[in-house]
Every structure is written in C-alpha cells, then in structure tokens.
Amino acid sequence: MVLLQLALKNIMGAKLRTWLNIFVLAMSFILIVWGKAIVVGMGDQIIDAMKDVELGYGGQLWHPDYDEEDPLTINDAHGSIPDELVPGIEAGQIVPILMATGNIYPEGKVRSVLIRGISPDQQILDLPSSVLKDRKGVDYPALIGKRMARKNNLAVGDMVTVRWRDTNGVFDAREVEIVHIMNTVVYTVDVGQIWFPLETLQKMLVMPNEATIIALGKDTGIAGDLTGWTYKSLDDLLANVLELLRMKNGGGNIMYGIMFSIALLAIFDTQVLSIFRRKKEIGTLMALGLTRNKVIGLFTLEGSLHGALAFILGGILGFPFFRYFAVKGYAMPIEGDEYGFALGNVIYAKYGADLLIGTTLLLMATVVLVSYLPTRRISKMTPTNALRGR
Amino acid sequence: MENGTLVKTKGLTKSYPIGGEHFLALKGVDLEINKGDFTGLVGPSGSGKTTLLNILGVLDNPTDGEVEVLGEDVKKIKAVAAARLRSKMLGFIFQTYNLLPVYTVFENVEFPLLILNGWSAAKRKEAVMQALEWVGLTDKVKNRPAQLSGGESQRVAVARAMVKKPQLILADEPTANLDAENSLNILETMQSLNKDLGTTFLFATHDEKVIGFLKRKVTLIDGLIAADEAGAAA
Structure with a gap:
C-alpha cells in the first residue's frame, strides 16, 4: 500500500511526462481495440453473409x-x-x-x-x-x-x-x-x-x-x-475464408505490434530515465529500510500504473468512439469485393469480452514487463553508490 | 557486545577497486560507539569518514575485520535483515537532505513509520507531529520539499530520522549545505534530542561548527584513527 501510494505520487509528480505516456498508451489501446473490433466485425459479417446467402446454416x-x-x-x-x-x-x-x-x-x-x-x-x-x-x-x-x-x-x-x-x-x-x-x-x-x-x-x-x-x-x-x-460441414465450407481472415488478421497484428511498441518504448524510456535521474532517491529509500526488491517493485509499479491509467483513460476516451463504430459502422473506402471478401460497404465493429479482456491483459502484461526490465539495473546498485548518484 | 555499546569494530578494512588497483579506504579501524554518544568522525576529505559511516549504517560491507552494529554482524548480515535493521534501529541524515520530493513534510516524516508497519494512522500522526515539534516545523506539514529552505529541509530530515526513535542516528556532513545560523539551529536540535531522548548520534564531518558540539571526536586520517578524544561539549 505504501509503495502504491508512493508510486502514484511519483508518477503524478512527473506531470506532463506521465500524461504524455499515458495518452500515447491509451491511444494505442483504443486503436488496437478498434482495429481488432473492426476485423472481428468484418469476419463475422463475412461469415454471416456467406451463411445467409451462399452456404446455409446446416452444411x-x-x-x-x-x-x-x-x-x-x-x-x-x-x-x-x-x-x-x-x-x-x-x-x-x-x-x-x-x-x-x-x-x-x-x-x-x-x-x-x-x-x-x-x-x-x-x-x-x-x-x-x-x-x-x-x-x-x-x-x-x-x-x-x-x-x-x-x-x-x-x-x-x-x-x-x-x-x-x-x-x-x-x-x-x-x-x-x-x-x-x-x-x-x-x-x-x-x-x-x-x-x-x-x-x-x-x-x-x-x-x-x-x-x-x-x-x-x-x-x-x-x-x-x-x-x-x-x-x-460449415467449418469445411468456411475453412478457406477463415484462413484468409486469419492471414489478414496476422498482417494487422504486425501493425498493432508496431503501434504498441512505440507506446511501450515511451514507458521504457521513462523508466530508464527515471532510474538514471533518481539514483539518490533509490539510495535514500534503501537507507530508510526498503529492500532492493521493494525498490524494484516500486519502480515496476510506477511503470505499470501507466498501463492502468492508460486503460482507464482509454476506456473514457474510447467508449464514444467504440460505440460510434459499433452503431454507425466504418464506411469502407472501396467496395468490399475489392478485398476478395463478402463485405458490405459499412463494417460494424464488434467488441467481444475476449477482445477487451485479451487486449487489456496483453497491454498490462507488456507494460509490467517493460516497466520491470529497466529496474534490473537497481539490483546491481549498492545503496552507497546510489546515494552518491552513481 | 558489552551492555551500552551500540557499535564495535575491530581491524575494519575497506578497499575499492579503482582501475586495476585496490584503494584502501579503511586500514584497520578499531572503534566503539556507546549509547548516548554524540560523536564525530572528523578528518579531511578522503580520510574514510563516509565509508566508515556507510558500513556502520549497514549500507556497505567491510572488506575485512569485525563489525557489530546493534548486535548484528555486518559481515554476515543478509540484505533483508540489513534493511530491517536500518528501518527499525537506524536513522540517517544526509548532506543533501534526500527528502522524497513528491511527499509533503508530514509524509516525508511519516514514511519510515509506514515502512515499519504496525503503526496505526493515529499513532503515526502523533509521532510525526511530535518529531516536527522537536525540530520546530509543525507549521509546515503540508509543504513540499521544494517549498522549504535548506535549513528547513535538513530539519525535516532530522525529524524523519528521529520519528521512529532509533537507537543510533548516522549523519553525514549534516551542516555542509547550510549557512551558519541554520547549522547552529540544526546542531542545537540534535544536541537537545541527544540529551532529552538519549539518542546516540554519530557524525561524519569536517565542519568546525559541528566539532564544537561534539562530546567525542574521532579523527580519521588516511583510513586510520589518528585520535579519539573528548569533544568540546563533553
């Protein structure tokens, strides 16, 4: 609880740097959820259309x-x-x-x-x-x-x-x-x-x-x-389409990966800079009786809080955006059949629990990992060197 | 360790690797610090004062020799036990105050109690306000370190070190960044805490103003104790 309180105060104390990181991460979260929801919506739309029009529902x-x-x-x-x-x-x-x-x-x-x-x-x-x-x-x-x-x-x-x-x-x-x-x-x-x-x-x-x-x-x-x-069976009949969707989804994942990496890089950079600039504070915390692991925990928590706050901000900012695309849909820039799929002119985003929970867990896990990695430097610091700012 | 002896070293050496060589910072220090002492480690820069203070504060390990601090063998102590010893029994005062910048004065002083666990909010508040009363800063509880003068910051640091009523306070050049008036103020505060509460203080200093307050003066030169004598305030 002490560490959580201190971590919160520390990241809030960093003001603009914190909010920029959180904003970038929140935007990535929103874009990833949105992009994936569009793909899920597109896939479901394609499959439903094929079942409705061409395949039937009983094979x-x-x-x-x-x-x-x-x-x-x-x-x-x-x-x-x-x-x-x-x-x-x-x-x-x-x-x-x-x-x-x-x-x-x-x-x-x-x-x-x-x-x-x-x-x-x-x-x-x-x-x-x-x-x-x-x-x-x-x-x-x-x-x-x-x-x-x-x-x-x-x-x-x-x-x-x-x-x-x-x-x-x-x-x-x-x-x-x-x-x-x-x-x-x-x-x-x-x-x-x-x-x-x-x-x-x-x-x-x-x-x-x-x-x-x-x-x-x-x-x-x-x-x-x-x-x-x-x-x-329907699975047999849809196998090619599902494979094609999986490939298109895979291509999208690379884009999300790049987007996410940029956001994570900001956190990694902040963590590295934070540890570099706050060596004396690290030494002080050790002198006051925190173990090295607790100091590592504190810094990891600080980084991880970026993820948690980004999730909250992403939820607040993203909700109207997500809702708009679920209700009004995304107008395709070209006619759907150019993609080789049974697509309409409008794709409706579909946000399943697995998408939201999966993306959140992925975001949190990678943020915690990226927050933790730079803190390994702390484990190599002696309290005396840290107090001297070395 | 004899009753009343808080710190005891025998043949304490400390060496650091510098380049391909080993620099010997302490060359066999024998020292005892007793309960209620107001002792200063004095000597020129590079004489080993801070190195000795760090080892006695269980922040650093000796290279050789025996070191016992509050009954713990510093050579054998594990990191977690060392952290526990520091949090329960030792207080630190640094030259540059080392306050946590995001915390208020109250929170900075409260922090050692939060680490200790088992202190209720009411008990913590009482202890913090008492510590701030000792240093005369009860009117600054909501200020942050950036809003304090150097003297005030160091007084907060003293309150932080004192709040848990540790057995031993280690102060590394506590007045080096302060003007004469603030130095005097801080020293008087520490002296009265030593007198009233019986808290043991060990300073590393080469500040003449501090030396004037010491009950005992241990002079270090080139990593060896050159003199161990009664101080001006004895």
Missing part, C-alpha cells in the same frame, strides 16, 4: 466430383437428388443447386459464366430466388447480381444470349430475360453468375432431378454423407 452435400476450385469439373459433377431429401426440399429447408459452365453474349462480347439453377421456393438462402417463379411469357427468366449487371451492362428486362453444353455434350443457346438484379454483398453468388429456376436449368442441361450441391437448412438432421453425396 452442404456435394457431388463427389464437384471441386469449387476447378471449373473444369463442374459439368461432370452432378447427380440425382436423393429421395429422402424430397420432403425437406418441398418445405424449402433443403436447396439443391445445379451448376454448369457456359457463356453469355452481352453487346456481342463473349463472357464465361457459371450457370446456376435454384428452386424459386427455397427458404434458407437469402437470395431473391422467388423472382424466378411463374414468370408468364418468360421461358428463361434469369437472375443476376449488381456487379455482373454493371460489368456486362445489363439491366432488368434485357435479353441476353446464353450458351451451354448439355449432359450429352450438345451445345445449345437461348435468349434469356434478366428479370431481377440482386444487391448482395456476397460476390461469389454475383460475379460471373447467372441464376435460373432449377427445373428450367435441369431441362436445359438434360439433367432431370439432378443437382451439383445441396444446401441444408439448420434443422434437417443431416450431418453426414448420403449415398453419392459428400457432406461438408
């Missing part, structure tokens, strides 16, 4: 030949939808998707596309598939995303030629009508994709009752392979 069944990384396999990766899934499909909780490669010819140019068929009645994916339902007078209603529309200069009501090869290897082509342009943050269901009603595509490809993948709703009870279909 997927894939045709064994389907390899999302290899477009050349897609045309051969299709199989009959298992009968046991029919009730779920009819309830809209299981969504078969058929895929094939093809081309479109907007404004006379040729573009490669992935043609997808989805049931207009599906309930689990946040895609406006219902727009494909019962289009009177439209034989081939097509749904595309805003990026696809922008890139190919397509608008609702436009007709565009689609060419594909059916299961027998026969090429065919039709004029299709763009019936809707969807606005989605998930670029993988948008860029280079054109969506048709499942039955229409099954007919086009001559693949009746077939699919390439089957997205599962939350409560389908399916958690393993079915005959001719391989089960992919």
Whole structure:
C-alpha cells in the first residue's frame, strides 16, 4: 500500500511526462481495440453473409466430383437428388443447386459464366430466388447480381444470349430475360453468375432431378454423407475464408505490434530515465529500510500504473468512439469485393469480452514487463553508490 | 557486545577497486560507539569518514575485520535483515537532505513509520507531529520539499530520522549545505534530542561548527584513527 501510494505520487509528480505516456498508451489501446473490433466485425459479417446467402446454416452435400476450385469439373459433377431429401426440399429447408459452365453474349462480347439453377421456393438462402417463379411469357427468366449487371451492362428486362453444353455434350443457346438484379454483398453468388429456376436449368442441361450441391437448412438432421453425396460441414465450407481472415488478421497484428511498441518504448524510456535521474532517491529509500526488491517493485509499479491509467483513460476516451463504430459502422473506402471478401460497404465493429479482456491483459502484461526490465539495473546498485548518484 | 555499546569494530578494512588497483579506504579501524554518544568522525576529505559511516549504517560491507552494529554482524548480515535493521534501529541524515520530493513534510516524516508497519494512522500522526515539534516545523506539514529552505529541509530530515526513535542516528556532513545560523539551529536540535531522548548520534564531518558540539571526536586520517578524544561539549 505504501509503495502504491508512493508510486502514484511519483508518477503524478512527473506531470506532463506521465500524461504524455499515458495518452500515447491509451491511444494505442483504443486503436488496437478498434482495429481488432473492426476485423472481428468484418469476419463475422463475412461469415454471416456467406451463411445467409451462399452456404446455409446446416452444411452442404456435394457431388463427389464437384471441386469449387476447378471449373473444369463442374459439368461432370452432378447427380440425382436423393429421395429422402424430397420432403425437406418441398418445405424449402433443403436447396439443391445445379451448376454448369457456359457463356453469355452481352453487346456481342463473349463472357464465361457459371450457370446456376435454384428452386424459386427455397427458404434458407437469402437470395431473391422467388423472382424466378411463374414468370408468364418468360421461358428463361434469369437472375443476376449488381456487379455482373454493371460489368456486362445489363439491366432488368434485357435479353441476353446464353450458351451451354448439355449432359450429352450438345451445345445449345437461348435468349434469356434478366428479370431481377440482386444487391448482395456476397460476390461469389454475383460475379460471373447467372441464376435460373432449377427445373428450367435441369431441362436445359438434360439433367432431370439432378443437382451439383445441396444446401441444408439448420434443422434437417443431416450431418453426414448420403449415398453419392459428400457432406461438408460449415467449418469445411468456411475453412478457406477463415484462413484468409486469419492471414489478414496476422498482417494487422504486425501493425498493432508496431503501434504498441512505440507506446511501450515511451514507458521504457521513462523508466530508464527515471532510474538514471533518481539514483539518490533509490539510495535514500534503501537507507530508510526498503529492500532492493521493494525498490524494484516500486519502480515496476510506477511503470505499470501507466498501463492502468492508460486503460482507464482509454476506456473514457474510447467508449464514444467504440460505440460510434459499433452503431454507425466504418464506411469502407472501396467496395468490399475489392478485398476478395463478402463485405458490405459499412463494417460494424464488434467488441467481444475476449477482445477487451485479451487486449487489456496483453497491454498490462507488456507494460509490467517493460516497466520491470529497466529496474534490473537497481539490483546491481549498492545503496552507497546510489546515494552518491552513481 | 558489552551492555551500552551500540557499535564495535575491530581491524575494519575497506578497499575499492579503482582501475586495476585496490584503494584502501579503511586500514584497520578499531572503534566503539556507546549509547548516548554524540560523536564525530572528523578528518579531511578522503580520510574514510563516509565509508566508515556507510558500513556502520549497514549500507556497505567491510572488506575485512569485525563489525557489530546493534548486535548484528555486518559481515554476515543478509540484505533483508540489513534493511530491517536500518528501518527499525537506524536513522540517517544526509548532506543533501534526500527528502522524497513528491511527499509533503508530514509524509516525508511519516514514511519510515509506514515502512515499519504496525503503526496505526493515529499513532503515526502523533509521532510525526511530535518529531516536527522537536525540530520546530509543525507549521509546515503540508509543504513540499521544494517549498522549504535548506535549513528547513535538513530539519525535516532530522525529524524523519528521529520519528521512529532509533537507537543510533548516522549523519553525514549534516551542516555542509547550510549557512551558519541554520547549522547552529540544526546542531542545537540534535544536541537537545541527544540529551532529552538519549539518542546516540554519530557524525561524519569536517565542519568546525559541528566539532564544537561534539562530546567525542574521532579523527580519521588516511583510513586510520589518528585520535579519539573528548569533544568540546563533553
């Protein structure tokens, strides 16, 4: 208690030097928490968006030949939808998707596309598939995303030629009508994709009752392979994205490390200077009866108090800042898909207990360590030399 | 150690490494300090006064010889026990006062009691105010060292050394930074504490004003006791 009181008085006595250190440390704390919260928010947003729009919440069944990384396999990766899934499909909780490669010819140019068929009645994916339902007078209603529309200069009501090869290897082509342009943050269901009603595509490809993948709703009870279909859990489906996020997070950590190091350097510098300038005081404290370890404890405590005060100041200054970005979000300077992620234009910071506690503990532990390291000099001082200021 | 003897040295030597050589600061000092003494170690600069005082204050170790301070063998004493001895039994007064700059006068004087533990706030306050009364500074309790004159600072240092009523006070050139009036004031204060409370004082000094107050004068020259005689105030 005596040491704490003395340490507090000492650091308050250093006035501007103390407050500058605390301010720099508090700013680092705020920026690190904010930066990490943005990354956490971004990651959660990406994953939620992918689950909502592309993956579903119960995993997927894939045709064994389907390899999302290899477009050349897609045309051969299709199989009959298992009968046991029919009730779920009819309830809209299981969504078969058929895929094939093809081309479109907007404004006379040729573009490669992935043609997808989805049931207009599906309930689990946040895609406006219902727009494909019962289009009177439209034989081939097509749904595309805003990026696809922008890139190919397509608008609702436009007709565009689609060419594909059916299961027998026969090429065919039709004029299709763009019936809707969807606005989605998930670029993988948008860029280079054109969506048709499942039955229409099954007919086009001559693949009746077939699919390439089957997205599962939350409560389908399916958690393993079915005959001719391989089960992919959400963890499997998100593995690449999580890895990518981890890499991006790692890059961010280097930045935080540099920022934090600068703040810690200020404390280290203060400690070194303090020990150098206060040798006579150290000698006096020893003469008055403090052991060397207690003097080391006092100086370590002084340095550590910077961390504690920085945490308090960071909390006070940071709270409105943190709240603003949690509620209003951070507007991305460029469109999210430039990052290769399913990002929106606004990212909402997400402050979990693990982030706050983890960052605080990291801050405190490193501040204590940085405060302690220079005090090892004290252990080499004799009281008489310290009293002489040597 | 005989009853009434607080400090006893026999053949005390102290050497320091300087460059590749060893400088012998004390060359075999035999000395006894008894309870109630008001003794001065006098001699020119470099004669070993401060070195001897530091060893007797258990701030430094002897190189050779025997040293007993308040019943403790200084050669064998561990760091924690030495710190305990200093905090309980010894008081220090330094030439440059060495007050803690962030503390008020009251807090500076209170500090040795806080280290000791076991003193209630009320008891501490009583002891501090008494010590400040001895040195005539009860009106400066809230001042900080930077707001005090040299004489006042040294009086605070005396109060700090006295507050726990130690058996022995070691004062290293306590008047060297003070003018004649303040020196006299400090010396009279210490003399009356010696008389009234029986506190033992040991000075390292070459200040003639201090020498005039001593009951006993031990002259050190080149690390050896050249004379041990009664002082002017004996």
